[in-house]
Amino acid sequence: MTNSGIDSVQVYCKEKPRNLIEHLGDGRHYNINSKRGKLRILFGEKTFSSPVYNHDIANYILNMQY
Numbered sequence: 001m002t003n004s005g006i007d008s009v010q011v012y013c014k015e016k017p018r019n020l021i022e023h024l025g026d027g028r029h030y031n032i033n034s035k036r037g038k039l040r041i042l043f044g045e046k047t048f049s050s051p052v053y054n055h056d057i058a059n060y061i062l063n064m065q066y
Contacts, residue, residue: 008038012060017043 009032013020020041027039 007032007036008040010040010042012042017041 009027009030011020011024024039024041027037030039032039
């Protein structure tokens, strides 16, 4: 990703984030610029009682402010 122009990466995690966090690490493997770049791990909150409404798009909308 060095010459691709990608400065920030957001990863959405639904359940069991420990393995994902260990795998991603601090982002150095992806050559994210340390001054401007960011690696964010965002978690979905189960706000709806029905699993039909708990999906990736709902998690994206809930985390748009970040």
